[in-house]
Amino acid sequence: MSAASSAHAHELSFWRKYIFSTDHKVIGKQYLLTGLFMALIGGAFALIFRWNLANPGTLTDKQYLMFVTYHGSIMFFWVAMPILLGGFGNLLIPLMIGARDMAFPVLNMLSYWTFFLSVVLLVASLLVPGGGFSGGWTLYPPLSAIPDLYMGAEPGTILLLLALALEFASMLMGGINYVATVFTMRVKGLTFFRLPYFVWMQILAAFLFMLSVTPLIAAVFLLLMDILLGTHFFRVTAEQAGSPVLFQHLFWFFGHPEVYVILFPALGILAEIFTSQARRPLFGYRTLVWAGIIAGILSFLVWAHHQFVAGINPYSAIGFSILTVIISVPFSLMLIYFGITLAGGSIRFSAPMIWALGAYAMFIIGGLTGLPLGALTSDIYFHDTYYVVAHFHYTVFTIVILSSIAGIYYWFPKFFGRKLPERFGKWHAILTLIFYNGFAFPAFFLGMAGHPRRYADILAYNYLEEFQWVHQLMTISTILLFAVQIVFAFVFIRSIFAGEQVTDPNPWRATTLEWLAPSPPPHLNWGDTQPVVEHGPYEYAVNGELAKQGIDFLPQGKLYRLQKLPEEVAHHLGGKGEQSESEVEKATS
Amino acid sequence: MAGGSAKGGGGHAEGVAGVRLYVWIYILLLAFTGLSVAVSQLLMDVFGHTPVTVAILAFSTIKATFILAYYMHLKYERIWIRMWLYLPLAIFVLVLIGVGPDIYLVLRDLWTHILTFAGVSGGVHH
Amino acid sequence: MQQEGSGVMVSSTSAAGASSYPPIAGTLPEEQYEWRGAPVARLAFWLFLAGEIIILLTLIGASIFFRLTYPGWNEASSYTNVVISTINTLVLLTGSLTAVLAHHYAFASRWALARLYLVLTMLCGFTFLGIKVFEYSREIMHGFLPNTNAFWMFYYGITGIHGLHVLAGSLIILGVLFYIRKKPSKYAVENAALYWHFVDVVWLYIFPMFYLT
Structure with missing residues (x-):
């Protein structure tokens, strides 16, 4: 099987094959690797300011806030988005729907390189005179709108805003591509309600992103005008009234759906891993899809719960509080249904499954601790304390790190044709979970004790001195957590080149279409065959003839040989057409 | 990819009215533009600012509807295309409802303070 | 099957x-492949337009709230020039007619006519931009700058971003003109025309909001 992929290696030049490639798998890997690299940078920033919290005075206040700001921005926009949407979306959507590539391969390439440019601008914004922006990843004016308010970080602020705009543009291109691809390029028999849950979650995420990010793009445009032309859309001067609250609204109108934009693909990854590792059909597949759609719609109606104390109308705050509590219903349903899927399954505790179970457990903590923040009265106490920090680390760290790494362990054989070491994966999961709780869980108690976040020097306040040992504990946990991920980075890179080879295209005995393709799938994915879908996506634990033969699953579709190849495929296979056919022949016999 | 886009094919070419209709709509658009300008210049003092603004925006909406329906062919499209007009409008309404009361309150109060501070209390009565 | x-x-x-x-x-x-009747290029372009629509609507919505609260709005807006802007409206509407005709003839495979109308649309775009630059320079010479007051910041912000869209639309048409020389693609023409119409519809609201009232 792997020979089929290498047969055409000479066809494209190195640049076209690995750098400016239009192949969705190469672009997906580019996104994935860039995202993982940025995760190391974002993690290192966290380490730096965490060190300052344990040893106050290491950083100046401005430096501390800058690292906090960039940690947040990087983890949201340059880690979560590229890994979960750019990486997994690109790698898996075409394979899971049986397509040969995205609907617009060139747009796809453009999307990645726009993203890359935004990374360059992000790094540049740190290096310009005055340093990076330090007003928080939420970019609230007036901190961001008045140039010299934060010690002359003007060029850094502008560059960060431009980097954000480019990142949004890149992800918009990706989102358009995903929706167009899934709407029009599903293989025969793959109706919408036969799509794997992961694909559903990806297109819902793309929908949410496309509809929510554009107000923020407009806001960023106005903010740039405020900085560059001295207008007052978002700032108040002695003569003119602008509205900082307007920016907060536009930001959180994006910011809240954005959390679900990255959460949905993570839930999709969990669904795929749970079903294949527990050998159970996904419980209530249709209900889960509708729950996702309803949660997506509701996510547009809850944004102002981030602004309860920002001076918004108290009556609308009540409405947003109620809607926020309502949105926990579809998510509770999703998690309960995942639990029912697991209940009674014959669970294989493989490395991806341990990661996924960890993510599941952590996400329950994250979800439940969100309720006091969604309820208006308790939020007024918890607002801007470490409780908020703990809550969103339990949700976002779970989404970005735990679920992504679960997905990486699960699909690594498919993408790279090699395996990540299984034993290491289990230890990696367990250590990560321990150290992660070590830094995130104490923060709940800090917050409940009234410890405000974003204070650089906590020894400057008498009432915070007693928490110093907690900060030291959290810092030690963070250092250990980071160290484990560094080891993983080495193992990851080593496994790409020298991991144990996987000859079986379907090592997990999973049902979805991507496991029908060779590992790694060749350019244009299916060679001279095409899958045709005959079942729903999760036909595990089947009875009857197959079960007697020890096969407990029905692949979602079957491969059919094409009598007439599409022009592009024929051109790509070229003279090798016969050879690859005989190879398939050999494989079948 | 080629396999996909080839089949959608001719799409809406059939059923779309010809050049004559386009020219008629163009004339209609010009007429409404003239009407808007005339109303704004002549009737502003008669009916007051707000009714005239609303009327002219209504004219604009009529013009926009014609362009969207005929020039942009939404009249001949299915829901899979049309919804990309409806969803943004829904989002717009949503943002207005959510953002509106707050922004209005904040800005109104700010202007009151600023004008009072500057000693110009005219124009804003709340 | x-x-x-x-x-x-x-x-x-x-x-x-x-x-x-x-x-x-x-x-x-x-x-x-499964199919839902919408050619993929058109579907994708409408996805893109949806984003554009929200961007412009957000700006216009923000301007509505500033207008409702800022006491000097009506007075400030009376300084904008109705004659110039009416001419610009006519230019854009004419561009819309030629764009839809280009679209029509592209689908009828009459490429010479389609090309002609595309060129006319592009000329309308550049005419609009020329008049707009003239108008801006007049206003700046009269001392109306983006930071003058709430009206002018929205005026420059919204007409500025609209002008950028007209420029983008004209350049898209230029690109399509080159593209269809090699590969006559009716969907390329259609998308260029759609973009033009969208820019036109936006102007239909900017015109009354900043010039007429």
């Missing part, structure tokens, strides 16, 4: 063995 050898998996017995998985179930005459 033609399915030879459909039914139970052909070599299910060996499905557990790594070497023979996955089996080939039969043959298909050619590639087959």
